[in-house]
Amino acid sequence: MFASHTHSARRIPPTHKEWIPRGYQEHAVDFLLDREAAALLLDPGLGKTSVTFEAFTILQEEGLAKKMLVVTPLRVCQLVWRQEAAKWTQFKHLRFSLIHGTNDDKMKAVKRKADIYLINPEGIRWLTDYLWGQKFPFDTVVIDELTKFKNNQAVRHKKLLPRLQDVQRRWGLTGTFLPNGYLDAFGQMKILDDGAALGRFFSHYRNKYFEKGYDGFSYELRRGAAAGIETYVVPAPSGSGQVCVMGAAAHLAKSGDKVIIMAFAELEEDEIAEHKPKIIIVDENNRPVAK
Secondary structure, three states: OEEOOOOOOOOOOOOOEOOOOOHHHHHHHHHHHOOOEEEEEOOOOOOHHHHHHHHHHHHHHOOOOOOEEEEOOHHHHHHOHHHHHHHEHHHOOOOEEEOOOOHHHHHHHHHOOOOEEEEOHHHHHHHHHHOOOOOOOOOEEEEEOHHHHOOOOOHHHHHHHHHHHHOOEEEEEEOOOOOOOHHHHHHHHHHHHOOOOOOOOHHHHHHHHEEEOOOOOOEEEOOOOOOOOOOOOOOOOOOOOOOOOOHHHHHOOOOOOOOOOOOOOOOOHHHHOOOOOOOOEEOOOOOEEEO
């Protein structure tokens, strides 16, 4: 069910095929379920929407979630989320309400019984003003295109952030986390974790990791600020050839990149002389070709 007064929404016949996640999508679902604040940094077309549906549906079935607010550009509100749910058997039960249109339309949409409420970033100011003095009625908030909140001084950012204190989980989705460089990371992370990762204040973040450019106005990443990134390994199906980059390193790598993976071991002094490190070289399909 898709409740909306917007006539430009695309109507497509549902297929209701079973959604069978790929290995990396299974990891992405677990990643969301295990965290109250999380970001999926996946390229377009890799299934961020379906992954989010799966995680939210699992939480619903376990009685841990009821209502999800999705903040996404209007065109995506109208043409992506409802249509994606219509494709898959597991998600066909989800009910949608689009918060858009006249004030009366938007008020009705907020009050309408649904599982997922869709709103564009420009509508956040109206929503927070409308719900002033009330508990935010959503237990999960998804920001689909997280870069829309890279500016922590924007009205949408300032309006939404304090209302997220009532929300159990915040998930961000984007395939372009750093469109203009590392300065863009601060606002996106803060809307998800209140500054736990990069600090509460942009000026502190900038002074810690950047230095002024030669022109005296721009900022450049300090030497070594992006180095020393540690990540961790997650299991994938045997023989799949999948390599999943997690943690902070996921901000710097994308599907198709060539990466060098270094693993470390702790040895006793008497083990060092006998230890022989292994070097594994793989082909374009991540199949070992030499050791």
